[in-house]
Amino acid sequence: NAGVTQTPKFQVLKTGQSMTLQCxxxxxxxxxSWYRQDPGMGLRLIHYSVGxxxxxxxxxxxxxxxxxxxxxxxxxxxxxxxPSQTSVYFCASSYSAWGGEQYFGxxxxxxxx
Amino acid sequence: AQxxxxxxxxxxxxxxxxxxxxxxxxxxxxxxxxxxYKQPPSRQMILVIRQEAYKQQNATENRFSVNFQKAAKxxxxxxxxxxxGDTAMYFCAFMRRTGGGADGLTFGKxxxxxxxx
Numbered sequence: 216n217a218g219v220t221q222t223p224k225f226q227v228l229k230t231g232q233s234m235t236l237q238c239x240x241x242x243x244x245x246x247x248s249w250y251r252q253d254p255g256m257g258l259r260l261i262h263y264s265v266g267x268x269x270x271x272x273x274x275x276x277x278x279x280x281x282x283x284x285x286x287x288x289x290x291x292x293x294x295x296x297x298p299s300q301t302s303v304y305f306c307a308s309s310y311s312a313w314g315g316e317q318y319f320g321x322x323x324x325x326x327x328x
Numbered sequence: 329a330q331x332x333x334x335x336x337x338x339x340x341x342x343x344x345x346x347x348x349x350x351x352x353x354x355x356x357x358x359x360x361x362x363x364x365y366k367q368p369p370s371r372q373m374i375l376v377i378r379q380e381a382y383k384q385q386n387a388t389e390n391r392f393s394v395n396f397q398k399a400a401k402x403x404x405x406x407x408x409x410x411x412x413g414d415t416a417m418y419f420c421a422f423m424r425r426t427g428g429g430a431d432g433l434t435f436g437k438x439x440x441x442x443x444x445x
Contacts, residue, residue, distance in 0.1 A: 248432050257332075257419060257435035258373075265430070273432050305373060313430055315361065317423075319373035 216241050219320035221306050227326045228296040236291040236323050238306030245312040247289040251275065251302040252322075258305060264289055265312035296327045330355045330422050334436035341410055342444050348395075349405045349439050351420030360424040362396065362403045363433070367417040376418070379403065407441075415443045 222237045240247065248263035250273075260273030264283040278300060280292040289308075293300060303324050307317040331354045341347045353362070364376040379387045379396050386394050391408045407414055420436040 246430065250433070250435075255437060257437045258421075258433070259435070260432035263432045271431065274434075303371065307373075307433075309430075311430075313425055315430075316375055316378055317363075317373075317433060318375075322371050 218242065219306055219308055219318050221304075221320035221323050223323060224321065225324050227328065228293075229328055230297060232296050234293050234296065236293070236304055236306075236325070238289045238291065238320060239287050240289075240308040240318070241287065242308065242310070242318070243286060244308035244310050244318070245286070246309045247283065248273070248307050248317070249279070249281065249289070249291045250305045250307065251300075252305060253302050261291065261304075293325075298327045301325060301327045330357070330424060330434045332420050332422050332434050332436040334418075334420055334439050336439045337437070338440040338442070340442040340444060343410060343412060345410055346406065346408050347410055347441065349407075349418055349420075349441065351403045351405070351436060353401050353403065353420070353422050353434075355401070355422065355424065357424045360422060361430075362394075363421040363423070364392070364394070364403075364405045365419045365421060365435075366414075367419065367438075368413075368415070373419075377405065410443050412443050412445060414441060416441060 219240045249261040250258040252258045262281040264270045306320040360381045362379045366374045377389045395404045417438045419438045421433040
């Protein structure tokens with residue numbers, strides 16, 4: 216099993232550009248989520264999904280869209296990048312929609328200039 | 329909303345010593361999970377230990393153990409016989425269980441633990 220994979224590892228965007236951060240898991244996990252990590256802030260939840268076709272907002276959803284058309288994939292879309300979205304982004308998954316141990320991907324470092 | 333507080337931004341101990349990292353949380357929920365995650369310089373998030381709120385027994389994983397005090401909303405991590413590889417950021421995290429499933433982790437700001445040789 217590859218576990219949770221994220222692409223790209225690094226990305227630089229200009230203000231106003233859009234892009235999609237990819238996240239995939241091959242463990243047949245129901246639950247997937249996206250977090251951002253800023254210096255001194257810990258990780259904060261952006262969006263999550265308890266199963267294919269079901270998504271919900273977390274603590275900091277503004278400026279981001281998600282969809283979950285398959286169990287395996289949970290892409291995060293930045294609609295119009297802003298410097299405030301410069302951060303490290305982590306995708307995570309867990310077997311049960313009821314929570315439990317979260318398996319994290321390696322992260323994507325995004326810089327918006 | 330839940331909050332998680334880690335009051336020690338940085339700690340430093342000698343190799344082989346025992347160290348305890350503090351975590352308190354605030355919630356009105358009764359059904360939840362608590363976790364400690366380790367983040368080394370590689371930035372990979374690694375689960376250290378988990379505790380389910382309905383279990384009174386404190387979780388242990390080899391050199392790692394917790395002191396879970398539900399009434400006091402405290403969840404400290406004890407690392408015994410600390411090793412150089414334990415040097416990392418440690419995050420305490422809370423996850424509630426709701427009728428519609430879990431709704432994500434709430435993290436503290438982290439404690440930077442340095443193990444000195």
